[in-house]
Amino acid sequence: xxxxxxxxxxxxxxxxxxxxxxxxxxxxxxxxxxxxxxxxxxxxxxxxxxxxxxxxxxxxxxxxxxxxxxxxxxxxxxxxxxxxxxxxxxxxxxxxxxxxxxxxxxxxxxxxxxxxxxxxxxxxxxxxxxxxxxxxxxxxxxxxxxxxxxxxxxxxxxxxxxxxxxxxxxxxxxxxxxxxxxxxxxxxxxxxxxxxxxxxxxxxxxxxxxxxxxxxxxxxxxxxxxxxxxxxxxxxxxxxxxxxxxxxxxxxxxxxxxxxxxxxxxxxxxxxxxxxxxxxxx
Numbered sequence: 001x002x003x004x005x006x007x008x009x010x011x012x013x014x015x016x017x018x019x020x021x022x023x024x025x026x027x028x029x030x031x032x033x034x035x036x037x038x039x040x041x042x043x044x045x046x047x048x049x050x051x052x053x054x055x056x057x058x059x060x061x062x063x064x065x066x067x068x069x070x071x072x073x074x075x076x077x078x079x080x081x082x083x084x085x086x087x088x089x090x091x092x093x094x095x096x097x098x099x100x101x102x103x104x105x106x107x108x109x110x111x112x113x114x115x116x117x118x119x120x121x122x123x124x125x126x127x128x129x130x131x132x133x134x135x136x137x138x139x140x141x142x143x144x145x146x147x148x149x150x151x152x153x154x155x156x157x158x159x160x161x162x163x164x165x166x167x168x169x170x171x172x173x174x175x176x177x178x179x180x181x182x183x184x185x186x187x188x189x190x191x192x193x194x195x196x197x198x199x200x201x202x203x204x205x206x207x208x209x210x211x212x213x214x215x216x217x218x219x220x221x222x223x224x225x226x227x228x229x230x231x232x233x234x235x236x237x238x239x240x241x242x243x244x245x246x247x248x249x250x251x252x253x254x255x256x257x258x259x260x261x262x263x264x265x266x267x268x269x270x271x272x273x274x275x276x277x278x279x280x281x282x
Contacts, residue, residue: 008059012038015067016051016058019043019085020078023054026126026135027076027104031153033057039066043084064092072146076104086112096121100143102150125166126151129159130177136161136169184209186247221262230264233271240275 013036022028037058042048048060067073067089077085086108097120103113104126113123124139124147135154137147138161151158161169184205191201215223225231236255240248252272259269 009035009038012036012058012070014072014074015039015041015061015070017041017064017067017073017075017085017089018051018077019047019081020076022051022076025076025105026128026154027074028055029154030150032150038070041067041088043081043088064088065094067092068094071098072100072102072143074102074104074150075106075108077106079106082106082108090115100124100146102126102139102143102147130173133157134159138163138166180209183250186250190243190247224258224262224264226258226264227262231268233268236268236272237275 015038016027018027018040019042033055034057037055039061040048040052040055040058041061041064042051045060045062048062052058052060061067073089075085075089090112096116099121100123101116101121102124105128108125113125117123122140122143124137124143126147127136129136133156135151135156136159137144137151139147140163144160148158148160187208188201188205191204192198196204212223221227240252243251252275256269256272259265259272
């Protein structure tokens with residue numbers, strides 16, 4: 001069956017490779033599609049048509065080869081469709097030299113990314129980072145330059161991550177999110193043991209974290225409670241003795257991390273370190 005003709009924008013700047021719920025994705029929210037979007041490619045022409053209709057811009061194409069005239073290509077996919085879409089893109093008759101390829105909020109194995117790079121394309125990756133109004137981006141120019149421009153079109157601030165450090169960045173994100181939730185819950189549980197009501201304990205634990213984070217955002221390391229004044233070692237040990245394991249060791253390690261990281265109060269650090277090896281200590 002013949003495909004219906006599509007209205008094509010001669011001033012289009014980029015093509016898109018898409019799968020999944022594109023209209024609610026980062027790439028689907030770009031405001032410049034009506035002006036700049038050209039060919040839309042998917043796992044099938046039917047899917048490409050659906051995506052173009054959803055975006056109300058661009059035109060579906062039956063072959064990834066039709067992306068070749070465009071120096072900028074955007075890629076966005078649900079996790080289960082990443083591999084087949086990448087393979088279709090790799091198999092397409094595209095001259096990658098001088099082209100920019102930006103992956104939006106999807107994980108593509110580094111081995112595949114390197115294949116595009118080896119063919120002459122510049123690569124950039126844009127991802128959410130859990131901080132409202134910010135998106136992380138890593139890559140090389142000119143793809144990096146295009147990515148920063150498009151992020152700003154989303155009214156977001158780009159946070160550039162050095163190439164090769166994405167996993168380290170992810171570790172920082174984990175420490176600031178999932179790894180903190182059990183600590184929040186532990187604080188709330190201790191407060192309940194002190195007689196604080198359930199709801200109040202939860203709100204109080206969250207409030208402590210929020211206040212600490214706000215102070216840190218304002219003053220950095222100087223917001224630390226013991227930046228100047230040395231804490232009383234015995235008071236800290238009394239607190240530690242009240243806790244059961246593993247919270248006792250967790251608090252001790254967090255305290256020691258602070259004294260080491262901020263290079264403050266070596267006598268207190270030494271006392272805590274000695275207590276770790278003293279079975280009759282804290």
